[in-house]
Amino acid sequence: MKNRIWNGALILLALLFAGLLAGFAMTVQHTRDLTSQLKPENGAEAAATAGERTRIALISQEQDNPFWQSVEAGAAAAAERYGMELEYMGPTRINPSEQTRLLEKAIAEGFDGLLVQGQNDLAYASLIDQASASGIPVLTIDADEPDSARAAYVGTDNLEAGRRMGELVVRSVGDKGELGVLLGSEASNQQLRLEGFRSVIARHPDLVIADVRTSNISRLQAEEQTEDMLREHPDLKAVIGFSALDALGIAEAADHRQADGLLVFGFDDPGNTRQEIGRGRIAAVIVQQPGQIGEKAVTLLHDYMQGKKIEELHYTGTAVLDRAALAASEDGVSSQACVPLESCP
Template sequence: MSNRKWSLGLVFLVLIFGYVLIRFFAASTRVDDLVQRIGRGQGVSASAKHVVLIAQELDNPFWREMEQGAVEAAAKQGMKIDYMGPIRIDAAEQTKLLEKAIAAQPDAILVQGIHDAKYDQWIDKAVERGIPVLTVDADEADSRRLAYVGTDNLEAGKQLGRFVVKDAAEGAVIGVIIGSELADNQRLRLEGFRSVISMAPNFQIIDVRSSNISRVGAAKQAEAMLKEHAGMNVIVGFSALDAPGIVEGMQAAGRKNVHVYGFDDLEATRKSIAEGRIRATVVQQPAEIGSEAVAQLSRLFKGEKLPRQLYIPTAIWDAEALKSGGEG
């Protein structure tokens, strides 16, 4: 019987591996096709501007919303958006996509910053070749990118800090989960959050861990923190999947009465806010970021000078805000 179970398990693993492999090659083929289409200008008038939007993760809801905003704005401005990104978050793959996009000579590139010297060099190379680059979501300030369009992540961290201090008025022992220790937007959110918490009496941050931008990772880290720190009564997540993962980690640790705060507007986050398991979330506007980035490119193509940074406002959504239609 044990041999039979082992054989079935092996077959199952082989099937999973095959599925992942097929998805990988399919995505690679799709990306290569997109790059070729950029070069050929397939299906677009000769006067249309070709813009490449490189996402951090291809099918991430945040980036799909940004794509939608960019595509809708581009249609009004006589531009064509070609959207691409890694299947899973992978800085090396994101760099390769930037390299391929530059080789295809589009009219402009929109890309997330990843705070990496090699990435800076590729952005600089694009600009040297006459391809303007704007960063979205996270900046690459040390590069020659022309402008950043997105959230003011330092201020967003402060915004969440002020809400936590007001919401947990008697004080808090806080754990923090960030998506990545390397991501500049995560670093800035944490910096802003710390600056507020450090000034509040009876509030302290006692642990900071990384989820690797994974719901499972956030759940494991939250469970570990809660088991290690018996007095922890607040956990904050700074990437989109962190707060739902933290809720799962609380359940695994057998802990209740822990206030959870997060980032972004996911269905799982909304549901948990409505059910009282998440107190609030900082909501960004990815569609507006995409739309505004295209608007800035339109200005650039007309010869206008762009601001170095253009911040898109964020809002706090709690249960009351959701009941009133998400106007925090």
């Protein structure tokens, strides 16, 4: 009898222990379930903390160039608005090979979207195709890469900007004389500006482009190249720069060579361009909208990634900045030089 009671007690204890163990196991599993909801698996903590922010890269032609810094500022503002994470990169000095390496690196790192300057290069276009094929949309900015799988181009209509510069020079110089031209680089945007410029100058047989050189987007090299041009062509009526730092370098060279009658034309408004226009050392510049280029590019990239259809070409405005436009902007009056395009900055 005692043995039966003892055996029954042992059975009851075993059943009680099994019940407690099952309850403990259920509690542990429930805790794990709650934890899995709060803490992502596979090392995804960083993505969750960042709200799974979309990572995009902006690869500039030259990282510290004022034009590209303005592009970055516009892009960063739009990226913040859409909850994107923007990484800005580029060569410290103009270097197409380094741009290509940075594009390869960005593709390998798996960015969600890319903003790049076109190079009019088959190998570079092939990298854009590679990115697109792997699901990374690419937009070109400032200079296009039309024979690639880029989703769209955002920037100046460079052919039209070149034509506009030609018309501006003809109005100032007349239809006779010699001109010098500085390109910032061999990039397609520079070539298109030159093409548009030539198309206008060609209408005037006695107006000749005597020399075309490259400044490598360097104020110092623009100055040196202009001095060489003036030595070889002392009768130049004007020197026209097609990149942001050219006009300032040309003006310095004109001073050194005492070429007081030389007319200086350029693009954009870096440094003290306005002051030089006010002093009469620069006749006029065509101003692009780099901040708008960056902002628009990120907006379009966001729309594209949301499945929206976007147009292939998105041209941003330009404006002529000369002494008349400068005076009008200081008076708070819109200059006719800026109509119907965007107002002068």
